[in-house]
Every structure is written in C-alpha cells, then in structure tokens.
Amino acid sequence: MGLGLLASRTLRTTTILSKSPRIFASQDPSNALRSIVSTPELQNPEAAAAAQPNPTPDLPPRTPVAGARVHLPNPDDAIEVFVDGYPVKIPKGMTVLQACEVAGVDIPRFCYHSRLSIAGNCRMCLVEVEKSPKPVASCAMPALPGMKIKTDTPVAKKAREGVMEFLLMNHPLDCPICDQGGECDLQDQSMAFGSDRGRFTEMKRSVVDKNLGPLVKTVMTRCIQCTRCVRFATEVAGVQDLGMLGRGSGEEIGTYVEKLMTSELSGNVIDICPVGALTSKPFAFKARNWELKGTESIDVTDAVGSNIRIDSRGPEVMRILPRLNEDINEEWISDKTRFCYDGLKRQRLNDPMIRGPDGRFKTVSWRDALAVVAEIAHQVKPEEIVGIAGQLSDAESMMALKDFLNKMGSNNVWCEGNDMHPCADLRSGYLLNSSIGGLEKADVFLLVGTQPRVEAAMVNARIRKTVRATHAKVGYIGPATDFNYDHQHLGTGPQTLLEIAEGRHPFCSALLNAKNPAIIVGAGLFERKDKDAIFYAVETIAKLGKVVRSDWNGLNVLLRNAAQAAALDLGLVPESGKNIESAKFLYLMGADDVNLDKLPDDAFVVYQGHHGDRSVYRANVIFPASAFSEKEGTYENTEGCTQQTLPAVPTVGDARDDWKIIRALSEVAGMQLPYDTPGAIRSRIKTVAPNLLHMDERDPATFSASLKPDFCQKMSLTAFGTTVENFYMTDPITRASKIMAQCSALLLKK
Amino acid sequence: MAFTLRSVKVPPNSVSLEEARHRTFDFFRAACRSIPSVMEIYNLHDVTTVSQLRSTIASEIRKNAHITNPKVIDMLLFKGMEELNNITEHAKQRHHIIGQYVVGNQGLVQDFGTKDQGISNFLKNFYNSNYF
Ligand code: SF4
Ligand code: FES
Secondary structure, three states: OHHHHHHHHHHHHHHHHHOOHHHHHHHOHHHOOOOOOOOHHHHOHHHHHHHOOOOOOOOOOOOOHHHOOOOOOOHHHEEEEEEOOEEEEEEOOOEHHHHHHHOOOOOOOOOOOOOOOOOOOOOOOEEEEOOOOOOEEOOOOEOOOOOEEEOOOHHHHHHHHHHHHHHHHOOOOOHHHOOOOOOOHHHHHHHHHOOOOOOOOOOOOOOOOOOOOOOEEEOHHHOOOOOHHHHHHHHHHOOOOEEEEOOHHHOEEEEOOOOOOOOOOOOHHHHHOOOOOEEEOOOOOOOOHHHOEEEEEEOOOOOOOOEEEEEEEOOEEEEEEEOOEOOOOEOOOOHHHHHHHHHHHOOEOOOOEEEOOOOOEEEOOHHHHHHHHHHHHHHOOHHHEEEEEOOOOOHHHHHHHHHHHHHOOOOOEEEOOOOOOOOOOOHHHOOEOOOOHHHHHOOEEEEEOOOHHHHOHHHHHHHHHHHHHHOOEEEEEOOOOOOOOOOEEEEOOHHHHHHHHOOOOOHHHHHHHOOOEEEEEEHHHHHOOOHHHHHHHHHHHHHHOOOEOOOOEOEEEEOOOOOHHHHHHOOOOOOOOOOHHHOOEEEEEOOOOOOOOOOOOOOEEEEEEOEOOHHHHHOOEEEEEOOHHHOOEEEEOOOOEEEEEOOOOOOOOOOEOHHHHHHHHHHHOOOOOOOOOHHHHHHHHHHHOHHHHOOOEEOOOOOOHHHOOOOOOOOOOOOOOOOOOOOOOOOHHHHOOHHHHHHHHHOOOO | OOOOOOOOOOOOOOOOHHHHHHHHHHHHHHHHHHHHHHHHHHOOOOOOOHHHHHHHHHHHHHOOOOOOOHHHHHHHHHHHHHHHHHHHOOOOOHHHHHHHHHHOOOOOOOOOOHHHOOOOHHHHHHHHOOOO
8 A cells, every 4th residue: 555655645746746647647557556545635634634724714604504503592501613614603512413514514424313313323424523533423422612623624535435335335236226216315425425436346235125014115135224214213103113133244124023113103214214225115116206296285184284295297196205394293294194195096086977866977067067056056945055164175165165155045064073163263272272393392291082193193293202302291081092102091081081170180280280281182072062061171170280371371172184273263163063954955075074874865965075985975966176286275284374285286187176166156056256266265264364374374372261151061971082093094085095095904903 | 202391400590580580481481382282191171271271370370479589489480390390291190180270279169159158257267177
C-alpha cells in the first residue's frame, strides 16, 4: 500500500503542477493500481485532511433538513456545536445527527428513525468529531458543548464507503425484480456514498423468507439488520412478534415461532424498512413507483381522517401510503387504510338501474332513473320521506341531501351512526375535545365502552405512545377486548360507571390525582336507549375529576365514521326514533349499515352509492356514485379537523358525484337546489357550519357545561357491547376488498 | 405513394408568424389534395363528399386560429402532418375516419328532443358526464 500511497501523492502533485493528469496517467500505465476507493484523496485521509484549508469563517445560513425546528424550552440548557464550522444552538441531549439536521446537513442513515428508539447498529451515520480518535456513529452520540462535527471530511466519506461495502456484501443484486427499486434507501445511498466497485467475490449469504401474513411480503435475504421493523413492532405497534435471531452473519429477522404478524399497524413496517426486505404483498410486482401519480387525500375508513397519499396509475388506485401529519396520524396508518384500496375495484355500481317487476335490475339512463324517482317522491306524504347518509359521505353531499329533503317537506334525515343522537347542538358533546395530539398530555385515561384499537387504530397508537412515555394509567369499561398496553379492566357495564360517578370505585383516586385526566366515550353508546343517563354519569365523573377546565378538556367522544362529525355539524339528526317504520320513500346515500328489517314492504328505496353492498338488496333504484378516491369532498374527523379528499382516479362507468346526483334529482323533482358548483355548495355550508370551510384546521368546540340540562333517565344495567365486530370490514369499500377478507380470515382471533 | 408526404426530417422552426402561416396554408393544400384518394381508400363516397371533408379540415385548423406562437403552430402542423400521413398510408380504418371527420365529436345520436327544453345547464351537463 505504501507504493500506492506514494503513487497517488505523486499523482496529486503532478495534477496541480501539470493540470493534465490524464496525459500523465496514460503515459505511465504502471500507475493504474486497482484500488477500491474511487476518490484519490481518500486513500490517505489524514494527509488530505491536513492539507485542507481552514473552514471559511463566515458561512451562509443554512436551512435545516426537512424544515427541522428546534424548540429551546430553557435557554440555559442550550449548547453550541459546530457542524462543518457552522455554529448551531441546540438543546442539551440532542444527538449529533439531530444537530447536523438542524445545521442543514443530511446524514445518511439506515437504522435511525426519529420515531423509534436508537439502535446504532448500521454505522452508516459515521461522522468525524474533532479530538475523537475514531469516527462516531452520530445517531447514538449525544452532542456535547463545543463539539466540532465534520460531516464531509475524507475520514467520514471513507467510513461511509466502507460501511456501504460491508452492507452490500450480503445484499443481493436483485434491484430489477425488487419492489423497493426506485424508493430504496440502500439504492440511493449507495449511489451517493458508496464505492463504484466491489471487492467481494465469495458467495452471498441467503436467508429463508418468513411468512408475516397476507399484507407484508418478505425477502429476508435483502435485510440489512437495521432492526427498524423490530423496534416498530415492539414500540409503536405494541406486539412482540418480530425479533432478531442469531448473531454475526447468522443474524436474521423473524417471528420466533411460525406465526403471522397480528397488528393493525403492521403495514407500516413496509414504509420503514429501508430496503426491499419488507414490501407490500398486494402491491408486489404491480407497478414501479416512478410510474405512479400521487394524490394527497384523506382516509375515510374510520373517523380519524388519517392523511394519505393515493398512488394511482391511469384509472386504477395502485396503493395507499401515509402522509405526515403530526396532529393526526404522525406518519403511520392502519392496515385497513393502507390495504382497502382493492375494494375500490370490485362490486362497483356503474350504471343507474331500476328494479323491474321480476325483481331484477335493469340498466337505464340517468334521465329515466331520475324521472322515476322524482315522480315517486311526489306521490308519498312529506313525513314519509326519509334520507340516510352513509358513513363515507362527504359534507357537500350531506348538505345537499338535507336541503333537498327539507324542500320536499321532510326533516327525517340523518347519518349512519347518529340515528339515536339528538344532541347535535353542542359540538363538545360529540368531538374528541382534547384532540388526538393532545391525548399525549393526558396522564389517566378512562375508556368507556370503546375499543380504540379497532375503532380508531391511530388514536389507539397515540394512547399507547402516551402510556409508554409517561406510564399513564388506563382504565377500561366494556366487554373484554385486546389492548396493546397496560390497562385495568374496571368492569363491563354501566354499573362500574355509576360506582366511579359516586366515588365508590378504587379507580377514582387515580382520576382525582391526575393532572390531565381524559375520558373517552365510544360512539357505540349513542345507540343505547339509556345513552342520556350514561352521558350524565360520564359528565358527573368529569365534574368529579375536574376533567374539563379552561386549560384542558379531557371529555372526549370517539366517533366511528368518517361522515359522523360533519353530519352532526350540519344537523343531520333524526327528529324522532321511529322514522324507518313509517317510511314510504327511503333515500339511502351510501348507507349500508342501517337496519332495514322494520321498513314497510311497500316502501320505495333509492340507493345512491358506489358499491353493491348490503342495502342494494332492498333498493328499487340505484344511482351510481363516486368513491372517496374519485371526488373532492370535505370530511371532518373525530377531533373536529376539517380535511379534504381529492380525486385521484376517474369515476367508474356512468357514476356521478354524490352532491351532483342530488342536485340533478332536485331539479327533475321541481325543487331545484340553488347551487351548481362545489364553491356554491360550500357557501351554503358556511351558513350552517362555517368550521367545515376551514381546511386542515381543527376548530375546537367552545365548551359550556352549564348549558346542558340534567337528565335523570333510568340507566339499564346491560353491559356495553362491542362496536366493531371485524376491524378489517367496516364499510362498503372494505367489505368489497379481497385483501381485507383475507385479513379477517387469517388475523382475527377467533 | 404512401410515403411521399413524409418529410425526411423535422423541418426547422418557422422564424416568424408569417412563415408559420404560410406553412399552415401549404399543409391545408396538401390535405385538400389528398382528399380524393382518401375517399377512395376508405370508401367514403356514400357517407360524405369532398367539400364536406374539406370544410372539416378547415374547421379543425380554425380551431387553433387564436394561436400566435410560431413554435406552437409548428408543433400543431407537425401533428397534423403526422395525422395526414397516417390517413394516406391507410394506417387507420374506415370507422376512425368516419368517427373523427365525418360524424364529428358529438356522435351520431344527437338528442335534440323536446325533453331537454327548459332544463338548466347543470342538468344538461349532468346527463353528459360527471366532469364539467
Ligand atoms: S427487515 Fe427491513 S426494517 Fe427489518 S431489520 Fe431488515 S432491513 Fe431493517
Ligand atoms: S443510523 Fe446511526 S448507526 Fe444506524
């Protein structure tokens, strides 16, 4: 090597002198020493470092990586470090890697993930720190005052090149058949930091693939043992399913025993795996990521409103990925959100249809279908007209439906899940008042009749995060169910609730001592007859535990459906409980979970929706509508945050947007609604619920507890029920999805 | 004869609007000259006439009358030339020609019934498609 060093040094000096290194090199072919390092000065980092000029004193200010911001809670705790000579102030306890990010230097990494614990086992993030003998792993090293960090010195570069070479030693060269290709961290970083040739000539190791279930495909030979997936499973998802087995070159990721990964968040390991070891099974070999068009949208399979990106190719939704939103879903989404998309391609309604006398549906034109419905709507008495909006409806169409029915003289219009809930006057009575992000401040949780893990997986992930971080206590009243964090099962029904309200229960002391207690009431309780009494008991507990203060509102309702909050804001609540029994004309706008048993046999049912789901069996006329991936619609999530879906793909067949159908029907029926554009319908919404126009904002409810009348209804002592029977199939889209059917067959505990 | 119209390479850009205009007329003439043979190739005599086709071509060109950027005109001319070549090379089939140049975009069945009288634009558009 000494000769090589000498040679390269000569080469360097001559480069400077002659400025024609090519000619020089070609004159002397003996100089063509094969070495792995692609940049000549890397062969002798120390000498090259010494030769470098001192960093220039005045550097232009840099922008932090990905808009990283530092929040200095206590200015005394701030320390100053130098990154490539550029001084940054950071709070004590930050790591070197975070300091570099604040200084605008992106450090390559594999194992570090800002939402997971630090493992420090990939060594890709090595940087040079002055006075330390070796390069340090920046993700695991706390920054110390006055530290001089150098991120692009030859030592750091050579270290990265070395790490890259080791990682690629056992990584298969199967990028052309790998689904991660094009969005692979290893690919990108080996282009940026790796060497341009390899020296490894032996056989690569291979690892047996593991079966993690119907969602995650594994190609374990590609794994680089960063352990992100293991840490995600244990820390965020709360299942101990994944682990590391063996050491050295025998190291493998796997489930310890032959077992599927049973978590409602398992799909996220696909995103965090930096290589193609864990990829999406339904998406396997379907598309390359660069041929997809991304549309930023909102998930509607539950009331959380997770932010998603719909990747589509042509008219087809290819996959759904999470989008970062710190207040709602951080950067995770549930499996239902991620994999329900194949339901958008099955069972779709694509033409208006009328049921003939023989009980079969006949395809007709929009003109005829609308005319038939309009005529029948005029033949019944106004009180016999009933409209029900489905759980996936957007605010625009619900507004149109309500306006249309009001014009027809009926006010029997509500949204699925709200059929017994008349108290839509106080927003605080149906929202998650402490906000999803705010749940992290709570130190005691009382879950009443709700199973957040299946009702709202992302809210559950928040609670779990809080429980992990602060050891918050969780008390649960309801039927036995699965939790992925420590909890106390206090009881199964209203009895326990009463005991707490009267202060007789041991959990009361926890509630009373808590600084920020949070009560979460499940929306499933809305369906009970004695809901007023239950809410009264909950409010008594809230008063007792000082849950509602000016600085903290911990009295929460966890809604179940994407449409529910907006429907309550718009006042889609039934007038009385006995509507369906007397209905002669029933307008179902995507409502499939209503019980139609009590509906009179001679009632005329119009079903408007995108899937041939349950209600279609009873429908007389079908209007095909567009699904959430095909329309622009406003949704409000359970914490009161208004968000919007955007069309990613065109509608199927002859389908139309929901609100357009109702607007057209209103004209055919001679009761024309006064809006023709989405803008006009939104100005109508503004007069009813202005908060639905404040996109991406959370409008907290103004709370005034004293406004509520005291109820003294008798509480029945039947235990609370489970709201969601099957996490994977809750709405028309997920029920039509094959992947979700596989999941419920394989993953649900029987 | 099929390939006679194909230009060997893409001609240089028109330097001025005047030149582009000139080329447009050249193109129009070339298209008009090929109409008789097109009628022959695709057997169009029983559905249309030479003068009808000519006015279709003219109106297709007039659709872009508002364009003043010579580069854009050149591009459109190029596309037109390509289309013309495809047609004269018999790269298309009869129904393509009929659909595009004889019947037009509105389609064969045109619903000018009395049904639609007195309805709003919204409803008219609604019956046509979801996108308006
Ligand atoms: S499977 Fe992926 S995330 Fe898990 S250790 Fe291997 S490379 Fe890391
Ligand atoms: S990112 Fe620091 S060791 Fe892996």
